Amino acid sequence: MDGGYLPHETNTPAVGSRIQGKVWRDRNSIFLSVLGLSLDQDLPVRTFQLPDKAVPIPDGLKEAGKDRLHAFLASADAARVSVSSLPIDCLERVFAVSDFVAQAAIRDPSIFCGLFSCGYMDRSMAEVEYGRILREALANEMGGEDSLMRALRRLRRREMVRIAWRDLTGVSSLYETMGELSGLARSVLDVAVSRLQDELVLRFGAPCGVDGSSQSLVVFGLGKLGAGELNFSSDIDLVFAYPESGETRGGKDGVSNHEFFDRLVRRLIRIMGAATEEGFVFRVDTRLRPFGEAGPLVMSFDGLLDYYEIHGREWERYAWIKAGVAAGDRTAGERFLEDMRPFVYRRYLDFGAFDAIRDMKGMIAKEARKKGLLDNIKLGSGGIREIEFLCQTFQLIHGGRDPGLRARAVLHILPALADRGLLSGQAASGLAEAYVFLRMVENRLQEYADQQTQELPSDDLGRLRLAFSLGYEGWEDFHQDLQRHRHHVSECFERLVLRQRCKTVRGSQKGALGDLWHHVLEGEEAELELAGAGFEDPARALRIIRDLWDSSAVRAASAIARQRLDRLMPALLLAVAGTERPTDVLLRMARIVEVIARRSVYVSLLVENPEVLSRLVSLCAQSSWIATQVSRFPILLDELIAPESLFAPLSREALEKELALRLGAVPPEDEELVMDELRRFRLGNVLRVAVEDITGVTPLMRVSDHLTDIAEVVLAAACDLAWDYLVHRHGRPPTCSPAGGQDGKGFLVVAYGKFGGIELGYGSDLDLVFIHAGEPGTRTPGPRPLETSLFYARLGQRILHILTTRTSIGTLYPVDMRLRPSGEAGLLVSRMDAFADYQRKDAWTWEHQALVRARPVAGDERLAESFSELRQEILTRPRDPSALREEVRGMRARMATGRKKTPPGLFDLKHDPGGIVDIEFLVQFFVLSGANRFPAIARWTDNVRILEEVAKAGMIPNEKALFLRDSYLLLRSGVHRSDLREEPPLVPEREFEEIRQGVKGIWREILGDG
Secondary structure (H helix, E strand, O other): OOOOOOOOOOOOOOOOOEEOOEEOOOHHHHHHHHHOOOOOOOOOOOOOOOOOOOOOOOHHHHHHHHHHHHHHHHHHHHOOOOOOOOOHHHHHHHHHHOHHHHHHHHHOHHHHHHHHHOOHHHOOOOHHHHHHHHHHHHOOOOOOHHHHHHHHHHHHHHHHHHHHHHHHOOOOOHHHHHHHHHHHHHHHHHHHHHHHHHHHHHHHEEEEOOOOOEOOOEEEEEHHHHHOOOOOOOOEEEEEEEOOOOEEEEOOOOOEHHHHHHHHHHHHHHHHHOOEOOEOOOOEEOOOOOOHHHOOOEEEHHHHHHHHHHOOOHHHHHHHHOOEEEEEOHHHHHHHHHHHHHHHOOOOOOOHHHHHHHHHHHHHHHHHHHOOOOOEOOOOOOOHHHHHHHHHHHHHHHOOOOHHHOOOOHHHHHHHHHHOOOOOHHHHHHHHHHHHHHHHHHHHHHHHHOOOOOEOOOOHHHHHHHHHHOOOOOHHHHHHHHHHHHHHHHHHHHHHHHOOOOOOOOHHHHHHHHHHHOOOOOHHHHHHHHHHHOOOOHHHHHHHHHHHHHOHHHHOOOHHHHHHHHHHHHHHHHHHHOOOOHHHHHHHHHHHHHHHOOOHHHHHHHHHOHHHHHHHHHHHHHOHHHHHHHHHOHHHHHHHOOHHHHOOOOOHHHHHHHHHHHHHOOOOOOHHHHHHHHHHHHHHHHHHHHHHHHHOOOOHHHHHHHHHHHHHHHHHHHHHHHHHHHHHHHOOOOOEOOOOEOOOOOEEEEEEHHHHOOOOOOOOOEEEEEEEOOOOOOEOOOOOOOEHHHHHHHHHHHHHHHHHOOEOOEOOOOEEOOOOOOHHHOOOEEEHHHHHHHHHHHOOHHHHHHHOOOEEEEEOHHHHHHHHHHHHHHHOOOOOHHHHHHHHHHHHHHHHOOOOOOOOOEEEOOOOOOOHHHHHHHHHHHHHHHOOOOHHHHOOOOHHHHHHHHHHHOOOOHHHHHHHHHHHHHHHHHHHHHHHHOOOOEEEHHHHHHHHHHHHHHHHHHHOOO
16 A cells, blocks of 8 residues: 555644645745644544555665564564554554664564554543553552652653654644653653652651641753653753752651752652663753752752852753743742742843853854764754744843743744744744754654654665655755755844844944044044044044043943943944934933943843944934933833834823733732833833824824823823722722712822823823712721721822832822812812812812813713713803903913013013913913803813814904914924923024914903003
8 A cells, every 4th residue: 555654634734745746835824833722722632544645665765664564563473462453554654764663563562552452543642641540550569669660661662652653654743742742751750759759758757848838849841841842852951949948757767858859859860861671761961950060959949049049140041941840849839930030031121132142052053063063953053942042032031021922832932922023924934834844853863763863864764764754755855945944044043143233333433433432542533533433523522432431330330241332332433423413412322321331231232233222322313302211211222122113102092901911910919010010111102102203293282192191091000009909908998979889989080280181291290189989987898997088098199109109210200289179288089079069169260270171080980970060060150251350360470470580582482471371371261251151162171172162162263263272282392392302491582473472462352461
């Protein structure tokens, strides 16, 4: 029978396979099929079936296949084992490419045939099944280590034959094969650890912590075992630990926990790795433990954490990315892995990972050349290790901020990197395809003789066997696909990891500016070089450079930070030289460099990403405000990495989603982390708005809309966090009527001023008033009850704490609460009925003016409706126009009193006559005097729409209302530009002369002189 040999229906299409004479080449399909799997999903059970057509067995392999088949049939006949259920033609094919499977079948045909008769060849084996089989086999064994070693080796040999058969025939996908190999390793470790610990407890007693709690060994699997990606003949990288120091209790010979677990580990390693007549189970590699081969075999959790905190090196962070609990106390192990997370994944974007990966790759490449490993599909160029390194590099850089990048398996990380724009879809797809291809090649190499090798064969027969095992007719076809994959991997690795800084600067100028930074060029020669590069004031530029060199921050920088700084500065100087006012821009950049000099990760970010450096210089050239923000909050540098998000402020819905994801990744009980995440969110999103603002033609009102959305989303989150905090401690206040409602919180935040008017600027504070609807005399029902009004007072205090507390990332917003009833003398949180009484009976006219721009922004919806109804009631009251006119004029005069005079020849866009404040007072007068007749003008809180309603109502001629509206927007735009330049809102008088005179004329017409 010309039977098939390759899979025709698997989770992972056979790479390079020739199905009915057609080479499978659809990259997107393989990307989706391989990467669409979940590590936890149930894989389908398949019945073994040969494809209709497949590559014929080459002549060079036929003889070996037939010889092994005949030997097997003879062995089965001698043992009187029936082979009637076996696919004989398929046996010849498998035996031709796997001496290991053939010899196992010949050695024990009954076990081999039993795998078919019981259906085990048709399905994958779950990890729990391995454990059950082993425990049943050991249940009646009393032979100690000998019986344990024998049972483990027999299970291992049987399962490796089964796994190899399923892999070689295509019944199992690569994904299943790796999963079963990893599950087998974990199960045999778990059974062995449990058995050995029980035996040691009989002699020494149970290991206990200081408080008497029992202790168990924890075995961490690193590398491919930790990721569930074990290859066929892999060794297993293990680190051993136990939760606490202490002593054993209840045994004849008490010992320390360390001695107990050291004995256990040494016996475990021997049982797993010792070669007996039955073979071995798994080779154990413990060199990844602290201090390597010189270090103790097992350590307490505290000892491990101390080591990694003090001595931990970059390559150890890479190793622990894939760490998982392989055996022992899994609960304690997972707890330890969570404690290890800050070591592996830094909270900031860690671009120092590029340097570390280059060093590690360089050492591996050097070793490969030295040992002639260039044809090694794991360590050679374009091999498996480069794909792993590439994934791990991005994980270390971004995983601290993005929990979605903390997966262990390569095939789960690649699509996540593509989703986040860190890899292109094409690059990720090609890397996934290459990874599947190379891992299948690796397994085929090892399934021949169950030997740990990744070397491509150099002999013709070996090459033919490998090519045929993967479905190719000959070596040339296979080698062509292999080279294609390796080239793609190598090109991606070079571009994304090794060449990060190659585009930084042009050679000759880089060298000269580097000499200048290092004081090789001094005085006039240095100034000439700076002038030639483009600096308009070379003497001042040189002073800035020397001041930076001599700054305490640069002098105190670590050796690594200084090395990175030396690489950065020539590139920075050249980038700055190309701006419009390079010396001013250099000063701004120098302040940033001085701040980050001792935080080498940010220096590394700029060194490794020339495009980020260029973007930063460009933005700082356009806005000193951005430069100041970055120098105050270097964490903003993280935002410059992805231009597609940097230049596109998020919608309200997207902001809410992003903040929810950020806060969801932070332990809610860690108050500092939560507050820092809120601050990062605000800083990053305000920067996005500023970047769009200065690089495009963005309407002022859109900028304010974005800034207001950010503030509202942050405020809503602060309210929820404060509410959850207090309810957890004191219980939920009793339901309130009518405002609270069964599901309401009975609490409302009202925005006034620019926030209420949806006119926030970059440096605006938040004018807030807090209102509650708690029932007097009631208390919360929690473990520590509070009187309801006190609960709401503390809620307000908690919100202010979240908003205004200064952390390492600054404050969220400055908050002004002076507009609450009775100002600073009043209650922090007012009850709704008291607030209403105050507004109706005691509020001054200026407080009703402020109410024009008041609106609910967070909290209870029913309470918000009550506030809006009250606002409408107050604003639509009939008022005496003459008296109102006097009070508005008087308030405007009091504002002007005591203000510092504007210098002659200049115009203050905000406060001078004819400026913004005059227009705001006019708008407030229109509302308070006209809303009784025209209620629509009280509907809005922003000046632009109010003026449009004033025009519709005919309160003033249409052209004058539109003039005020347009003038207001132009004046605000002027203030806005001043803010981005960090300059006071002063302009030459002549610049806004027409607007000034027009506004003053309307003021006199509406409000009279004064």
